[in-house]
Each structure stands twice: as C-alpha cells, then as structure tokens.
Amino acid sequence: MKNSGLKNEAQVAKIFVSGSDALPQTNDIGVRLFKESDLTDGIIAGKLTRPKYNTKELKKSVDTTIFELLPNEAPIGLPMVLRSIYEDALKRIDELNALLERLNVTIGERDATIAELQSIIEQLRIELENEQLKANIANQQSEIANTQIGETTIDLQNAIQNSINEAIARVSLTARVEALLQENESLREQLFGLAAQTAEGAISGGDNGFTVKVNNGDGDAGQLSADLYAKTSHNVGSGRTLGTTLEVSNVTTDNKITNISFVFDGKPKWFKVKAGATSIEPETSETYQCEYDQGVIGGPGTGGAGDGNREGIKPRRRRIGWRGKATNYTELVLKVKVTFADGSTDEVNLSTDLRKNRKS
Numbered sequence: 001m002k003n004s005g006l007k008n009e010a011q012v013a014k015i016f017v018s019g020s021d022a023l024p025q026t027n028d029i030g031v032r033l034f035k036e037s038d039l040t041d042g043i044i045a046g047k048l049t050r051p052k053y054n055t056k057e058l059k060k061s062v063d064t065t066i067f068e069l070l071p072n073e074a075p076i077g078l079p080m081v082l083r084s085i086y087e088d089a090l091k092r093i094d095e096l097n098a099l100l101e102r103l104n105v106t107i108g109e110r111d112a113t114i115a116e117l118q119s120i121i122e123q124l125r126i127e128l129e130n131e132q133l134k135a136n137i138a139n140q141q142s143e144i145a146n147t148q149i150g151e152t153t154i155d156l157q158n159a160i161q162n163s164i165n166e167a168i169a170r171v172s173l174t175a176r177v178e179a180l181l182q183e184n185e186s187l188r189e190q191l192f193g194l195a196a197q198t199a200e201g202a203i204s205g206g207d208n209g210f211t212v213k214v215n216n217g218d219g220d221a222g223q224l225s226a227d228l229y230a231k232t233s234h235n236v237g238s239g240r241t242l243g244t245t246l247e248v249s250n251v252t253t254d255n256k257i258t259n260i261s262f263v264f265d266g267k268p269k270w271f272k273v274k275a276g277a278t279s280i281e282p283e284t285s286e287t288y289q290c291e292y293d294q295g296v297i298g299g300p301g302t303g304g305a306g307d308g309n310r311e312g313i314k315p316r317r318r319r320i321g322w323r324g325k326a327t328n329y330t331e332l333v334l335k336v337k338v339t340f341a342d343g344s345t346d347e348v349n350l351s352t353d354l355r356k357n358r359k360s
Helices: 009-022 055-063 083-160 162-170 173-192 194-199
Strands: 210-216 228-232 241-250 257-265 271-273 284-292 327-329 333-340 345-356
Touching: 083 173, 210 228, 210 345, 228 241, 241 257, 241 271, 241 333
Parallel strands: 228 345
Antiparallel strands: 210 241, 241 284, 257 333, 271 284, 327 345, 333 345
16 A cells, blocks of 8 residues: 555654654554554564465475486586696705705704713812812811911910011911921921931932831941942851841931832842832831841852762852952842832832952
C-alpha cells in the first residue's frame, strides 16, 4: 500500500522524533497489538503457511552429481622447484657446510686456547695465593723480628749508650734486621767458620764448604813444608799408631756432608786412614786417626830385581827397608773427597813426607 510501512513518511518522522513512543503501547506481556485496518504503524498482518516438500525427491536432487557441468581440474602433484634453484641451493648448502666445518675448527682452537688460558689463570691464581701466604709469613716473621730487635736494641742501648742511640734512631727497621743478621753470621763465622778453621792451620776445599786440619804427632823442621809428615827410625810393630789425626770440618750452615772418602795418589802408600764417620752435620767436625800401613813399612825390604829372576820364586811386594841410608818419601798425595746433601762435591789434596832415618 502507498502509505504503509516505511513509505509512510509522517509515521517515519514521528519515529525519528519520538522513537518507540510513536507506536502503540505494549500490553501487560510486552506485545504490541495492531488493528488490521490500521496500517500507519508499518506492520502488515497475514496468515503464515508452512510449505510441504517431498523429502525423498529433494534428497535425490541434492545427491545427484552432474559431472558434465564440472570444469576440468589439473591434478595435484608433488611440490617441486626448478632444477637451477635446486642446484643453487645444493651449492649454497655445500658452502655453508664447509663454512660450518671451518667454524667448528676455529671453535675447537678457541676452546683449546680458552682451556689453556684458564689453566694459566688457575696456575697464576695458585702462585698469587702462595705469594700472599709467603707475604703473611714474612709479616709474621717481621713482627717476631721486631720484638727481638726491640729487646736487643734495649740491651745495645744500655751497653753502648749514647754512641749508638743516634745511629739506631736514623736507620730503618730493615737496616737493623740486616745488621743483626750480619752480626749473627759474623759471630757464627768467628766461632766455627772458614776463617776460624783456616786460622788454625786447616786447609779449605775449592768451594770453601769444608776444611781438613792435620794434627801431626811427630816430625822435624825439615818436613814442615808438607801437609802431613812423620819420621821413624825403627821397624814399627803390630798395631803401631801414627801420631797424626785428620780433623774434617763442615763449615756450611745448612748443607750436610753425606759421604767422605780418602784416596791415595802416588807411592809408596806408607800410611792409611782408619774408618770413621761417613757423614758430617753442618758446623760440626769429625776426627780420623791415621796409622802406619804395616804391609808397606812393617819390615825390611823383601823381593827385588834379583828375586824375580830365580826360577820358581814369585816376586813379593817390595817394602820400605829400614837398613840403608836415610830417605824422604814425598811422592804420596792424600785426597780427601766429600759429597754434600745438595749433590755438590769438593776435595782437599794433602802432600805427605815420611822421613825414614837409618836404623841404628
């Protein structure tokens, strides 16, 4: 109809202005009722009919496939790329694999370097801890030395009074410690040092680690040029002791003598050194007794050039005979050899002189 529904401009204007107030009011259950003849509200009433369908035939029409009208579709194959792209990809993969291998080698080298550096760092850390420990020990020793130096300083101040007070006030702690250490070393040297031993006639080794002092029991002024000397004018008997001793001194402060040997060079070997201590502690001495070698000077000479020529007679060792002119035997040298605990060796060579006077 011409003026029904939204074609009714007047009614539409009212709706714009008043909204739902322009329509009939709802009833108690919220439903708007309209008269069939009233078409101003835009509502057209009519009967609702439900159509009836032949379901069986409808299903046939829906399930029927009309393939003649369907378009031809291309078959779906496997996903593929161009060969050029594939080859480029393979080449790129090879390059990346080579690069990966190089990077793995580099990483291995880096890891080795890191491990080595970590080892060095750990070693340096240990060395640092050791140095710190040494520093702590040095500090403790310094404190102890300070205490001792303080006590010693008081004694020195009482002893030398004003003459030393000014000097002590000027020097530092380190200088005082060094002075005391030097004084202690000097006192030790005076008591048992190389200078004290050599002042008493001892002979020092090449490295000044030990000395040998010969205490000669007999001899005369003509033999004083030899280190070890003796004289005799009669046939020594069994058990005859030579009046000579060897005093071997270890003049070091911390290096023990672990072995001592007496070696003869030259002839005749007219005496021998009796067995004694085989080691000497630092700053101590050992004495060794000398005795005549009875097999060499025990009796008149036997054998000789004539004995060796007689058939069936074996020449015997020649001894020093006591009948005949007086003779000095000076060809024999005694080597005193020592070995220290640190592996070093040293020796002292002693000249000898045996004065054999004619038997009366």
